[in-house]
Amino acid sequence: MPVNLKPIDNAQLAPIAGIDLAYAEAGIKKPGRKDVLVIRIDKGNTVAGVFTQNRFCAAPVQICKQNLDAGVQIRALVVNTGNANAGTGESGRQHAREVCAALAKELDCLPEQILPFSTGVILEPLPVDKIITALPTRQPATWADAAEAIMTTDVAPKATSRTIQIDGQAVNITGIAKGAGMIHPNMATMLGFIATDAPITRPVLTQLVKEVADLSFNSITIDGDTSTNDSFMLISTGQSAAPRIDSVNHPAYEQLKAALLEVSIELAQAIVRDGEGATKFITVQVEGGRTVAECKAVGYAIGRSPLVKTAFFASDPNLGRLLAAIGYAGIHDLDVDRLEMYLDDVLVAKDGGRNPLYKEEDGQRVMKQDEITVRVVLNRGLSNATVWTCDFSYDYVKINADYRS
Amino acid sequence: MPVNLKPIDNAQLAPIAGIDLAYAEAGIKKPGRKDVLVIRIDKGNTVAGVFTQNRFCAAPVQICKQNLDAGVQIRALVVNTGNANAGTGESGRQHAREVCAALAKELDCLPEQILPFSTGVILEPLPVDKIITALPTRQPATWADAAEAIMTTDVAPKATSRTIQIDGQAVNITGIAKGAGMIHPNMATMLGFIATDAPITRPVLTQLVKEVADLSFNSITIDGDTSTNDSFMLISTGQSAAPRIDSVNHPAYEQLKAALLEVSIELAQAIVRDGEGATKFITVQVEGGRTVAECKAVGYAIGRSPLVKTAFFASDPNLGRLLAAIGYAGIHDLDVDRLEMYLDDVLVAKDGGRNPLYKEEDGQRVMKQDEITVRVVLNRGLSNATVWTCDFSYDYVKINADYRS
Known part of the structure; x- marks a missing residue:
């Protein structure tokens, strides 16, 4: 059982204005399990991420990097568990693109505006049809549901929130993560998603995600194995009335970074507390x-x-x-x-x-x-x-x- | 149980002219166990070794290096199991010197002419009195006894021999080794001793021990842990009638190296076959x-x-x-x-x-x-x-x- 890992309570998880969550049960590995998560984000957002350094990085990681580099407005993230779509070569990239295209069609945007994520077994073809069939059946989800929907061998879901005041305006931060093996620096079989309504420019967000990852998700190890799929994403919807943080010298930068660090360290530690077989x-x-x-x-x-x-x-x-x-x-x-x-x-x-x-x-x-x-x-x-x-x-x-x- | 590890048979292990073996039961960890080995070597020998790269290298490793560097004629090696004498600071070095001095007095040589080796638990003081008391009680040993006397968590002893002909003269090579956990390149909790009666100059032996170690003991891993005590020694007694190998360009160098490699690879593989808990x-x-x-x-x-x-x-x-x-x-x-x-x-x-x-x-x-x-x-x-x-x-x-x- 996880070591002193507090159960999550959805009432403690702040909704983030500008984000809708939904899950589906696609039966990827077994039926009746939340195994697909869609994080839809209103226009006006910024998104930045850091990814595994593994040379066998998974197809969705490659597509994520391409889409982030394309400089388009991101409209949604789609996550599946049960299959990592890694070690799958060109057909794996094609599968990831097909998932993006299916969701893009429904959201009336370009496939490049969707970021795909996968976690699960490596070297097996992604059951792309199951995912595409399940996407339209998805149900509205809470952050607690979302935390559950990204689990693989995790025993317990991982989520936490903070609310801070910047210039007298409330800023919410909510994050979810999953472990639980193949965890080693420079990411792991770990996915982390942290969203905030604080307005943050893309260059600042890109800097923040690196600084925060280094002191949290890049400071844990379960077994020394660095996975093919690790991804940690920061999402800023910008819908708080707080001032836009457009520079690392902005007066609120350090305050925001400290709050993001609290969330990410709590999540990273939660991954270790729920490390495979952990008793300490x-x-x-x-x-x-x-x-x-x-x-x-x-x-x-x-x-x-x-x-x-x-x-x-x-x-x-x-x-x-x-x-x-x-x-x-x-x-x-x-x-x-x-x-x-x-x-x-x-x-x-x-x-x-x-x-x-x-x-x-x-x-x-x-x-x-x-x-x-x-x-x-x-x-x-x-x-x-x-x-x-x-x-x-x-x-x-x-x-x-x-x-x- | 070890994976396809042949039981050793003393009849298959060639004695090496110029070497006497003896073991004692010092009760270092428990009574009634061969836990001290003395390898006495006639004058006229050459000895070379490679050692752990671990910064916390054990006291006996430090003393071995000093004594080899001193350029004196080595007269004996003394090995104890049950205690690694590592992480023991200055008092550990003193203990290792005391063991050397006790054996040197008996053999009528300098303490610097003795090479000490220890393997076992780290960070506990060496029970030096038990070892010194037991030294005079030692019994003549076969190579099979010697292989047994250096075991810690090994399930089975490891030894092998080869006999080759150089210029029509028989050359014997016999080696023993112990594992079995904390095995990783650049040595491990592993001790390996290979002796030959082939005459080999010290510079050639020094080159040989490195080349042979790289392709054998430095090519195995059990658990990725590099130990504090790893040592691999080559001993040449020089008592075969084969010509002295005094250069890496000597016609017999490659032949001798190939035979030494066979012995060392078989021993290195034996350590893996007997890796802690190994089934494959x-x-x-x-x-x-x-x-x-x-x-x-x-x-x-x-x-x-x-x-x-x-x-x-x-x-x-x-x-x-x-x-x-x-x-x-x-x-x-x-x-x-x-x-x-x-x-x-x-x-x-x-x-x-x-x-x-x-x-x-x-x-x-x-x-x-x-x-x-x-x-x-x-x-x-x-x-x-x-x-x-x-x-x-x-x-x-x-x-x-x-x-x-």
């Missing part, structure tokens, strides 16, 4: 590095090590495995005699070895918790980074050995 | 890359992906996970439309997607085997590399969650 939520804080990149490298070495993750699963303070992971993180001139490692408030390692005052029972106490912070102080610079991850359990193997059956 | 042995052959490094990167992306490894465990031809791994292997200009992927003889993917002639039952047939070759043809250059790995099972989690208890 681990925060890895790396401090005092020369660069953010080297701090992240240490965070990820710890966060993706199967040996570290199985030790967390067992509540076993087998902390040498953490040191080993730090040692192979790729900092070639790391002086291990200078670093400190803490488990919550317990100083475990210093001077290149175990803290003489460290007691096994202190480590044991922290390891038994279901939320644990590993803090590594490199003592060689002023940069920091935080990575979130989960443990590695029997259920991870079970879920991934059974996924297609 | 996977060969990943990557061809047609621009460089060996990029071929290895693809091989390792596949070989360490938990999603790929759990699919192998389940015998599930969920082959999209393999493509995803190829896609995130870090070849930024990889043209996925040009590559081909085979499972044994079955062409699974080409033209950026699934081979239209591919049938699920063909994939299924291969996935059910316990030995599988994944062949990736990148079609962008002339370089190749092979990586060996295993699947990821419930037992991997069980073994690593229970390791210390």
